[in-house]
Amino acid sequence: MTNDIMLLMPLIIVGLGGIIVMIASAYEKFTIEVAAQSTAAILAIAFLTQLSNSISGNVAVFSETFNSILVVSTFSKAAGLIILASGIFTVLSSVAYFKENRFCTSEYYCLVLFAVTGMLMLTMSHELITAFIALEIMSLAVYVLVGYNRDNVISTEAVLKYLVLGAFAGAFLVMGVAFIFGATTSTNFAVIGQYIAANGFMQTPLLIGGSFFVLVALLFKAAAFPFHAWVTDVYDGAPIPVTGFMATALKTAIFAVFANFLVVDDGMHAGWITYLFYISIFTMFVGNLIAIGQQSLKRMLAASGIVHTGYLLIALVAISSQDFSGSVIAFYLAAYAAATLGIFAALSYLSGADEKRKTFDDFKGLAKVRPYSAAAISIFLLSMAGIPPTAGFMGKFYIITSAISAGHVALAVLGIVSSIISMWYYLRLIISMYFHEAEESFSDILPSRLAPTCTFVLVFCVFAISLYPLIV
Amino acid sequence: MNCWPQKVRLLKKSTKKGALDIMFADWLFFTFAVIAVLGATGLVLFRHPLNGAMSFIVTLIALAGLYALLSAKLIFALQLIVYAGAIMSLIIIIIMFLNIQPEDLPHEETKWMYLIGGAIIVMPIGLFMVKMVRTLPNISTEIVGNNFGGVKEVGIQLYQNWLIPFEFIAILLLVPLVGAVVLAGKRGKNK
Amino acid sequence: MELSVNYLGLIPLFPLMGAVIIGLLHVFTCNRTRLPEKVYGILACIGPILSFILALRVWVALKALPPESRFLTHDVFTWISVGEFNVSMGFLADPLACLFLLFVTFIGTLIHIYSIGYMSGDVNYGKFFAYMNLFLGSMLVLVLGDGPLVMFVGWEGVGLCSYLLISFYSEDRANVVAGNKAFIVNRIGDLGFVLGMAFLFWGIGSGGFDYLSLSVNADNLAPGIALAVCLLFFIGATGKSAQIPLYVWLPDAMAGPTPVSALIHAATMVTAGVYMVARFSFLYAGVELAGSVIAWVGILTALLAAIFAMYQDDIKKILAYSTVSQLGYMFAGVGVAAYSAGIFHVFTHAFFKALLFLGAGSIIYALHHEQNIWKMGGLKAKMPITYVTMVIGALALAGCPPFSGFFSKDEILYCAFATGHYGIWLVGIVVAAMTAFYTFRMIFIVFHGQARDQEKFDHAHEPPSVMTIPLIILAVGAIFAGFFNLPGVFGGNLMVSQWLEPSLTEVHPYTSTFVEIFVVVASIAAFAVGLKLAWSKYGQGATKPEFSGFSRFAYNKFYVDEAFDRVLVQPYRALGATIWKNIEPNVTDAPVKGASRLYMMLGNAFKVFQAGYVRVYAIYMVVGLSLMTLFLSQSLN
């Protein structure tokens, strides 16, 4: 029992931490630096707790205490680790970012903590309405973070779009939950699974419709086609560290619950496989096409995020509900998170005051002036593109392996084709940084230490993750 | 407090056959349903949000009535108090607070086009859901006894089985609190 | 019974070593203080002389063996061994190789000596001898190599040297172009050779790839493959030995120094084709069709070249065409399966043609690199030794009895007649007359009559003895070489043919004495007619005639070079340019370019969909949803 509580400790630490920071931020003495440090500390403690939990290898269903609403599995722990790490790096790069962009208050950090709380809960929740609540905690916090620069109309526009569409998707989720409840009299994954096992999935239309609406909401949050259109605008409008946070932690949480929901029973997975198949194909290619036309780095990364969603959907298509461990998804998410956070960490100290460096051209010749940063960014881009020996490659490799072993050869090949065409926009930044002469001296970049440290730690992660053997 | 459902229950008790009972419930249902739909249509159609909000309140109240018909006593109350009461008054206050002039409102010349187009697009979704619902057994909705949907019973459910989500709703409510302060509240210069 | 000896490999090695040593000396000293020419001269002659001595030893050794087992072999090392394909770097001396060995080293040595004088004063003296030694070495590999593949090494090696020596005066573009032409045309032939080998290997399989094994296994070849191999080998031969249609390089090859023309482009290298056909007599003997093709190609080449030779201005070109023509005879000979006759003609031809070339070289040397016969005249007074030796050579070439050329040519014509190839014989007789005509046309114009260019005439003089002595030696050879193979009608016993018998698969044709005499008379008559015509036209001195009609056509060599240029060279270049300018960017690369362009276009087009209106994004969602529900409704039942 104490062990079981230990498993929930990260969630509790972060949740309580959020409340403490929230209260503390009412005090003048609680400056943003202190807030950042304490937030990072809270996240770090939670991370270490989670790590020790992961090492101990315990899992718990909490059937007595929480009516099986929360389930801690290896997958949820891995996802939690990624989320917590993303949180730490986001906080650290925020420090550098807010030296140049002065609109921060200490509430920023408590919102980060709340968002992480929601995400952690999302990874563990095995019940639809809990998932909905966790999703809303996370989403509401992130909405605020996106619009944090409230003097900037762009930022406000981003939050408007995100909020309207997010709530819209949330409404579908509610409807879906209602239908599933109508079909099975429960919203618990385990019960739904048993119901499907007993009655079949395709034989229960209400379940089809309900799970359809639930999937729609999840696909929306994961930015899959045709629910992807908000991504570029929202990522573009959000502050850089928040963008990084959304791209990594949020996606991790969503995919965690997505996978958990899909594998409640074979019938569920089998029922949606065709749709997910086509959605993942469209997601990859639409993402690529959006990315190719972008001039702004953030928008490009947002669009590439859509493409990565496509790859993750491949993994979802290929998972098997019998012995689901989610390792492929977790690995890919970790690899993707390391690279994405790295780029956003680098951007947060490179982009300058008011994010004045946004486009590819703004980074021309960076390698001549700041070779290490440029090298780090290149490594992150290569990881995203899936070039070995980076983590991105291994992630992609595992995804393709799982797709082919599940018999989805066409999907694997199309994924490959998509990553071929995605090469262009990743290389484009490298080419800008390395092969063009500098047009400016990048002299205004503050010698902040935290964000570059983050960047290089993440470079290390990119390689370390790739060498870490996957345990299926 | 919740006299209305009691009345229905009384009605049910008073007749042996229950035909009138059901007819009366149906009649109530259709009344509420029509009101709800009209209110919702008003929400979608009214140009000024204030009108829309008022019309939406009508819908919410009608829905509350329907919840009562479905033996959900607690929800019936909550709908009136929380939804129609708190949330909608907040919305209306904000609408008034912003002091919206007609010229601030968007000029939606193509509104009808979008409405009709929207209706066409939505049609398959609606039909799909209808098709789903039709597969259910169409039971009668007579009032369930045993305090079904009563405060105590729902409360026990809530604290026994739904503790975790319930607790986290606390955090959920904190977030917009902080958010509203951050976004719309006064902000001192950077600390 | 073959005998394994260990000195055969040394024969080509000596000149090759010489080439390396001289070449390195030259390369490292040419831009600094030059070594004296004597050093090069002596170094250059050591190799050929040593090889000649060893060749004599080989001959002696072979003589000592009984005729049916006259083989000496020397396997130096395993060369290529891949699966069933096993070739060793082996050498084989049999009577045929020995004959070639002797005259190649002998004439090679003489020409090296001659070159010491001829090349004196040249900047690239050392380079010249390095190439010459390299050539000789390669030629010896060609001759001695045991198996087609080793032969091919020498075959290509002599081709390379030929190229290097033709473009020896490399500052002049025309020379280099001539060199390129020689190499490329030879390569076309080599393609035939290589393919022939490949076919042979395909057909024979694991049976071994030296001559002995091949001749044993030749019977196993499917007839189709045997024919293909024969014809492909012959294509190789047409390249190296300048037969139709690949003869075009040889006249241009005269751009090289004259000793080169004598050694490579008259005496030795160009006869390699004949040698090859004779070497593979065990194959050709079984494929009559191939023989006929060879014979007819040969005799037609002889005719064509003779026609050209009658109209040339350039002394070396006349000799070059005469070489082509004589090579044609040789092929006619081997084509009618008279291998020994063909080989014998190679042997005698080596003497008299080397002699003629060296004589021409002396003249050119004396006249300061003047090669146009219409600028010469009356030189017999100034250059008596050259005159006498050249006339001897001319008589031999023209087939005047009892000079060497008469016997060898007569043997070929006789064999053609005796085997029933009357057409070949007839053409041969005509060509014989034409040979006599153009040979003496040249002699008369150059040596007789008046001097046409007085200034050059005044400076002309007999060259130094280092050049004249080889002339004399060769002249002696040109006179007497024919007696080695006197046919029965002259009381001989076909000594060379008998010597060659173990190496060749041939049956000497037997006819009545009457036929023999008839053929001899016809040959002599042809010679007489040719000589008479030449004397009547040019004997008393003549001026350069104006050409018109056929003669103009012939003077321009039937425009064959131009035709080749139009039909092959220009289209090839145009094709190259087209590929580079048009096909590559517009066809091959088009899918790639098109794909990337389409990709960019789509990318830009897609920006439109990101309209920026939140409502539009919601519409996307709903449209997507409603489409999906449409599909889902289908599955709901």
Added chain:
Amino acid sequence: MIHNYLFLSIILFCLGIVGVIARRNVFTVFMSIELMLNAGILALIAFARLHVHMDGHVLAMMVMAVAAAEAALALAVVILLHKHKSKLDTNVFSLLKG
């Protein structure tokens, strides 16, 4: 009859969708979303009645809480929007595109 409740829920839900995609007024859009949530709640209650299972009521309560939270944040955003442009038109906010 229970179907009728569900049909009503569906109608309201669809009306909500139409409201979101057809209207540009921010308030209307948000309220349309609320309408959709209400349709969901109605469905939940109806299913609870169908199965005579009170979890539906709990779920409905929670959805209400979420709706309230969302509404609060939405109103904050609306105020922010109004501060920037004094307009309630969603189409005004289309600086980010492409």
Added chain:
Amino acid sequence: MFEHILSVMIFLPILTGVILLMTPASQGIARITGLLVSLAILILGIDLYVHFAATGYLEFVEKLAWVPSLGISYHLGVDGINLFVLMAASLLLPMVYLVFTTREKGFYANLLIAQGAMIGAICAADMVLFYIFWEIMLLPIFFMMGLYGGPKRIPATIKITIYTIAGSLLMLAAIVYLGVSYHAQFNEWSFAISDMAKLNLSGQTAILFFFCFIIAFAIKIPLFPFHTWLPDAYTEAPTAATFVLSAIMAKIGVYGVIRFVVPVFDEQLARFAILLACSGVVGMMYCGIAAIAQKDLKRMLAFSSASHMGIIALGVFCMNMQALTGSIYQIVAHATSVGVLFLFVGLIESRTNSRSIEDLGGIAAKAPVFALFFAIALLASVGLPGTSGFIGEFLIILGAIKFNVWVGVFAGTTLIIGVCYMLYMFQRVFFEKTNPNTSTFKDLTLVEGLTFLPVILLIIIMGIYPHPFLSKITPTTALQFAGDTPVVAQTVATNALFPELTIEKK
């Protein structure tokens, strides 16, 4: 000779390169370091060659589990197929450091990384490991081209990078497919190359992935019609990169075909070999003919290289021992000859500031040693007997005829096509009269001369006495055709096109 010789050969250069990149070393130090490391590799390479026992199987094996759940391991080894590619990669690089003395630090560092990655790709006995190194080796080339290339370098860089990555990603799919098929057939995971030969692949999917492999390698080789990146890339890349690309990387493409396609996809290869062989032959002729139209020396050599690669690839597709052995042999021969030629062109460019054939002339008179070396390399490249180029080319033609008469006949035309442009180039650059550009042309310095001398000697030795080299290859190639596989039957059948020549013993 020690246990981890291959690992050292892989990671010594890579780590040195990375360290050089990370530290602010001067270009002089970088060059010396690079030179020393490459010499160390050279010594190790020779040591390895000497101790190579030609058993036919993998030697110097290192195996370490990496991802046990998928059977991926860090698995290295050398056999007769990759020995010579390995030699090319380990022996030729010191030349670059000696010839190009004044380049930036990154230039040398990238070269080191490229070398390590190439050796890794060559030695890898695990498919995933192979793929990783295969991709890594492109990166230094990408940076070298983009940073130090010619004026039009960026489009060329993008083209080669995306083109090759496209190919290799397809290969990744195919590799995964093999691993998965292995799992399906033997119920255990493995990505070891040697295990794949046991697979029994058939059906449409196998054909699809067969072509994935083929396209990946075809792009790298490059095989017609996937060669279009090559002229630009070879021309715009700095000469050292061109050297690496043409001399070694292209060979790794061929090596890949031999390693992956021949043993694994035997059925599919037998079916499509004729198509691929035609592609090789057409490419050889097409590029060879296009070369004649080039004015830029480097571009001409680029086409020449592509042309020869067509022949080498053909040798692989002929599916018999002669052709395969010839291909492997020709890999080294071509690496030495064309590699050296590219370096020579680099020298010419640095001395005359021009690569245009029009601007040059008469160099032979000014620089006889240089001309001699150039000529030897050139002759090797046109396949003159006595040079290394002949042996391989001849064996390939030999095998090609066995495979299919017409393919063999057209393959033979390489003898002609090669000399046409090469002689033309030699004429215009080395012969004829000197001009102001070349009148002060300096001959090779002592260092340069000594740098090239071993390679030139190697060209000649390999031409005259190839047996010791061939005998290292043949045990492995013999194993490839050991069983009476359906492949052999099929290849003979292609010759049925030529009925009158079909072998029938009398």
